[in-house]
Amino acid sequence: MPTHFTGTPAEVLALDTLIKLTRANNSLLARIAHRGTHPDLSVSQFGTLEALYHLGAMSQTEICSKLLKSGGNTTLVIDNLEKRGLVQRRRDTEDRRVMMVELTAAGFELISAIFPHHAQVVAEEMSVLTPEEQRTLGELCKKLGKGAAPPDASA
Template sequence: MPTHYQGDPQIASALDVWVKLTRAVDSIASRLSARGTTGSLTITQFGVLEVLYHLGPMPQCELAGKLLKSSGNITLVVDNLEKRGLVRRVADEHDRRISRVELTPAGLALIEEIFPKHAQAVAEEFSVLTPQEQHQLGDLLRKLGKRGG
């Protein structure tokens, strides 16, 4: 559904793109969720495990930044993952005020099992675009994402 805004054409264009972008993201996320590619994890829990899997242990505040989540939200997510035995907090040896979050063996085993299926599902979702279109879209989204920062 395009925007119904009738004012400035530049604003109407931006609103139309915004609607298309959010609908595309919601649609892809919905299809991925229906496929169950993140197992019993929420998308944010999956994101935490995926970041730790690919980037290694890190302070909780850095983890929040990587996932664009508030520190309070990440605290809750990490608490829940810790209760499930998938991550643990380890005090930083140089600064005891900082705790690093790391995967447990159970967390590592889980992400190693589900990540390949999730990655394949994402690739299938984006297969409607050619590799060149995917690259172009990535460049445009990076440009848009860095606009404010």
């Protein structure tokens, strides 16, 4: 109930939905993190290990697009993982601009050991929604994530 702003019904609904989306995501991630599913790893570090674990070696640019963070940050995240011996860089021979990143044996062991518990916790936290509701939520989020072109981008 805004005391000072009254937009169109579409605006009010959109703002309300955005707030709920953001709060749900933030509180969910915080709850998961507080349950210690990725100790001594930042969210970005964990996400990087997870991506390499599930999809295999990839370039920093690919990792960057998956993390949705800046390029500079990606460099730092991988620096820190590399310092700890969890990943290693390898210059691509085809295109010498690109750095391929892959898990080391230690990195593979760590993520292998951590991930099952993480998956279990996520499933628990998500279980307030039925599988059908989760699928619906996923569909809606997928649409939203892609986004739409602005009404007049030609000018």
